[in-house]
Amino acid sequence: MKHLYSVFLSSLLLLTCLTAIAQSHGSVSGVVKTSEGNPAAFVNVSLKEARRGTITSEDGTYQLKNVNPGSYTLQITFVGLQNQEKTITIKAGQTTTSDFSLAESTSQLSEVEVTGNNQVVNLGKAGIAPLDLPQMTGVVSNVLITNQQASRLGDVLKNVSGVSLTQQRGGVAETFSARGYSIGIAGAGGNIFKNGVISNTMGFPEASTLESVEVLKGSSALLYGNVSGGLIINMVTKKPRFDFGGEVSMRVGSFGFYKPIIDLYGPIAKNLAFRVVGTYEKSNSYRDVVKTERVYVNPSLLYKLGQKTTVLMQGDYLKSNLTPDNGIGSLNQNQDAIIPDVPRSRFINTNWAYNNVDQTSGSLNIDHAFNTNWKLTVIGSAQGTNVTAFGAGVPNNNVAPNGDWTRSLSRTLTSEQDYTGQVNLNGRFSTGSIGHQLLVGSDVVGVVSVSNSFTINYGAGKTAYDKINILNPNLYETRTDIPDAIGTSKTTSPSVRNGIYVQDLISLSNKVKVLAGVRWSQQKTVQTTILNLLTGAETRGTAETKTDAAFSPKVALLYQPTRNTSFFGSYANNFTINSGVDIYGQLLKPSIVDQFEAGVKNELFNGRITANVGVYHIVNSDLAQMAPTKADGTPNADANVKEFTGQTTSDGLEIDFTGNLSKNLYFITGYGYNYMRYTKASLVKGSPIEGERLTNNPAHTANATIFYTFDRSPLRGLKLGASAFYTGNRYGGNNNQYGQTPAFSRLIPLSGFTTVDLSAGYGFRKVSVLAKVSNITNALNYLIHDRYSIMPIPPRQFTATVSYRF
Template sequence: MNQRIHLIAPLFALFFASSGVTFASNIASSSTCGSFFVDNDDDDQQHGSVKGRIITQDGQPAAFVTISVKGTAKGTTTSDDGSYQLRHLTIGEHTLVMSFVGLQTQKQTVTVQPGQTTQLDLTLQETAQQLGEVQVRGYKSANQVPVSVGKVAIKPLDLPQSVAVIDRDVLDRQQTLRLSDVLMNTNGVYVMGATGGYQEEIAGRGFAFNSSNTFKNGVRYNNGVMPEISSLERVEVLKGSAAILFGNVAAGGILNLVTKKPRFESGGQVAMRVGSFGFYKPSFDVYGGISQNVALRLNGTYENSRSFRDEVKGERIYVNPSLLVKLGNRTELLLEADYLKDSRTLDFGIGAINYTIPNIPRDRFLGTSWGYNRIEQASTTATLTHRLNDVWQVRATGGMQNFTSDLFGILRPNGNNQFIKTNGDWVRGLQRTGINETYWIGQVDLTGIFSTGGIKHTLLIGADADQYRTNTTAYTNLAVYDTINVFNPAKFRLRNDIPTLTARQLTQAPINRAGVYVQDLIALSEKWKVLAGLRWSYQQTGSTVTTLADSKASTVTTFDDAFTPRLGLVYQPRQTTALFVSYANSFAVNTGVDVAGNALPPSFINQYEAGIKNDLFNGFLSANATVYQIKNSNLAQTSLQNGNTNTNIKELAGEVTSRGVEVDVKSKTMRGISFLAGYSYNETRYTQSNTYIVGSLLRYNPNHTANASVFYTVQRSGFGQGVQLGLTAFYMGERMAGRSTRTTVANDAFRLIPLPAYSQLNASVGYVRPRYAIRANMTNLFDVLSYNVHDDNSINPIAPRQVSATLSWNW
């Protein structure tokens, strides 16, 4: 515990440092067209507020317009519907400066009255000189907003790859609590399991996302615990290959969780959420400038929850401080940290009987009330950004993360050869495992936007190095703890004491990685663009297994390196349409040895993707479609030479092929209405195998997923203004769990468990005012029953119908 506190404490100390550096702002003036009125939303008699809506000359909402208060550090940007609010302004006259690329920079003088909110609506004019270079309509479509997950700002319309972004507005409207709630807004990326009830296992395009595929602010994040959603500004999903940027990552894509950043505008929020089964969650978010060059943000939450599952409960504490320091006109330093402590009942669900899911009540708990999984995770990150000139920028990031877990409780059903019998009797065993993992990363990126002749370049050159130190302590399992009957809990008298298990083995698994990469987006003309890049990666993987009883140890070390290329072509027949094709190569490190005792080389995975991206109705609607094929042609499987049965001796004899299509639709807000929707089809099969049936499906991957959300906000003045309504529908297609049948084992007992498709509908309602918001939502309206399944031993029912409500106060 002290170690995690020491990681966070230095940032808290910096929050209270002061700076005497002054900041001057000189902005050119121009005429403004606007209207005023005053209401009494602000009850602070020493200050007042300004709010309003900005539109363009054609009447469309102007999103992302920067609004600054001249002579102060206060400022904000307009939202998707063009609305904005500046709170806690001193009384008297202020000059507001509005600016956006393609629009005339304008100034407007406004008088702030004590305890009042002044309404200021504006119409901005387009600048013809700027429109010669970039056509701007006052707001950007989903395909026009650059994403940070690619290490360099590239619009999705210029990127030969599928990207999805779920922003804070959607997270708030849907009152998302877990990452699984967020992924109801994406297609092709989904929850594949919920092992033990303490984590959500994610997959995409047929491939599991491990910790190497989950990032927070561009730095790898251990996804062995459910991340805290309240701290996020948005979630970015980059589908397909990301190996050129991040090295050894799974083929399906990556997730990047972007946390809330410091702001110079003072403000904050406190909120309280309550829900079904005794759930309550207070939270806070405070931000502001402590000088004209230093801004901070601090948010956090406490969560206490029961569950629809008998005897299951959870508790978590989270805090996320961040500090932004402007070291000069061209340099800024961003310091971020977070700390999470999560403790919850160990719950492996209801188990399977002869590879079928038994008819057991959804709320029946088969573990022990004292079983637990306790996790602590702390991280710190420092990012230094320096603009060398108007063309070149360098960004350096260093980060550290510590992750510990202590798992103690019942063995998984059907684990350790203790299968649930047909009559429901099950001999329960005990397990315990401890993990301590420390992770470091350093990376430097140089980006430049320049031209050579008539050809424009967006160049990225970078290098990174990271290191894992993972120590896993295994304890001697207790094969027989007691016996229960899953259909009739009263049949046996259950034990509730806590035996002592002895630590028996320590596994130390160091990983050292390094890579250098270069990527260039080349605009050959206004219509043709090429994205090309190459990465070289080096990875050293070790494993030292020590038997604690006699201190005997064995060590294995492997070394791998690989080149991973990327090539994409984009054709834009008009500014709002892009057609693309791309090829990318990634690699997966293998464990085990070949028949000669040599370490296995990595498996290489080829990915092909093609699609079309469209902005329709003047950018109101973005509609994209993608088709892809991902093929691992040298999958490592157990070697069959000379009748070998040692699973550590392998050969690159298998092939897995994933094919699919994805469709995404997302709108901007118009007259208070917005929506997003998507559909994906995926088929991931063994196309060659010496172990499994050729043509058989890989587990956990649904053939079909679909999602649709619609939101409505009452915008007209008067009664009902600020009311928000929303519906979210999610469809999960048929998929397989259990265990794939082995062709190499006579009379193999392994079987797959088919999981039927299901649909879930959620509804939300809210009343949002400048100072406060009341929101409520109901999930799983029709009380659908389904399961997240890992193998045949962690079969966790999805939650039934639940309701929650949140009251928040803003300043």
């Protein structure tokens, strides 16, 4: 709290110093409404001569700040509708008000398909326009999520170039890959956020009720500290609205799937609005025995405290009961892992296995505008995730070549508490002819993980649960009872990270801009506490408390020859925390990962088409590897003793081409190429093999989606769509090591595959029906976690949704 308080005071001091400069500019604001007098959200508002623009908020309001005095043409555009223009005059130190009334009704606007890929990514904290942001991004809107009938985050991220779903860890969580780096599910180094704060995604977050999913590719350490160099993901929930409405839906599908969804919003008072989104899901699976039952509720309140301050309260609750599923296992034939030739539905866990997740989160956002140019945002959040699970352990290299597997059991009881605080000050001002878009902020993230250990009573004289054969389930008689599991210890592992950052987008002219910033981060991993549940004694873990700190700079040059095109080149870094010690017994410092990125962004035909291309080069030249010798020169056999002699390099290309050609037609396409490999390694046992590609990183990925809605008789209301997703060749398993014993390949080669989905629907007034056949060719491939969780992808399935909007 002292840390946040000092940053708050510093921000106010900076604001006081710059306010006088800011008064030399003016601003324009207003509200856009429909023909019925309702707010018109997500309408594009721009000043043609200033090459500046924004979109209206949920209540139809807009504001453009820090505009030089003069006459301008104010333009209102919306996909598929007639543009409107007004001539306005902006005066220094004053706000010009200009309202618009559209000829279209609320229902007409709701019919327009908007994917939103040229919208501002709120995860960037500074509200920088897409053409001014020197890194590749991706935004998947609720329209696309709804049309594809997506329920899981992995279903949504397939629409972002260069991102792939590579693992399903035990069938209860998803792991993604981007730019050669793995994107985990939780913890202090987590890369997945909800409404801008860290989020644990165990048990699968509910994606069907999201407003959008945002992606910032590459390093975002300047804004968020110790996060992956691949990307960070932000799930944006739906917000309250001041017009009453909502939607109820029923979704059904293959394998007994059904899912009612409700979305209700409206005003409670003049300055207070609410929204409640909820869903219930129950289904079987293409996997034998596997079942799912889920409940999700997301209430929120929006309070407008005068004209300058808004308070947003959000919460959600997820109860996810899943059958844990490690896939079909693997055969160890001559020590090489072989994918067994068994049906896609083959299930090898116990029939009674369970994995139950209870998750509750809440957040408070306060936005205060000091004037038209300066805004302060304060965010506080907390999330609790509790997991209880029981079932067979993983078949990790212990399935015999004939398919025999002696099953042991694994009991899980864990919890994670995540806390986040943020303070961000955003401002626009000028120093002479040079414009600035400034961000000053601070954040703190605390994570407390608790895990329990158990001993399992298999029965008198038994050291394992039973034996099965994964090739022939009828070969042995399997047990069906649930043994007693006695808790023996509870381990508490706290960590906290915090940082202070400053970033400035400097407009040297209308065509040349520089973005520069730096962050100082500190991460503290506190020594664990171990409670013996049998004796009540409490001890400390062997690893001492460790504090790591690092600076994360970023600098970029942008050249914008026209208002629709932007070339950029940038340097940024991020850091990764290392475990272990060096040969002198000192804790290892963080590894600094350098990233270079260049690209071009285009917004054509008033933003209806975006065409972006980016290339990147990422080098971790401080990869910690096992040291070959100790300090005295004798051979080292301790894998915890390391040195910075390794290196990985990731090179790649990303292409995005999207279009909202009219209110009837939109498309989104993307392609990603990545070459992630070890580029330097020691010739010591246990070190990586130089030149070998890292696992779970496809060389090529591609996506394409198109939807068209007919608006003329006799096909008026008919909607057709198609999606195709390609994941290229890659390796599963584990990377090989130099001098490993025995000498066998730990890699599992996987071929590329394509899935194709076809959709068709019909809408009449307030009712709509949408149906989809996914993986229509019934393609078969696998997602692999390590060498044991080999999960076949879903087969051909059918899904349909009936909705009523009011």
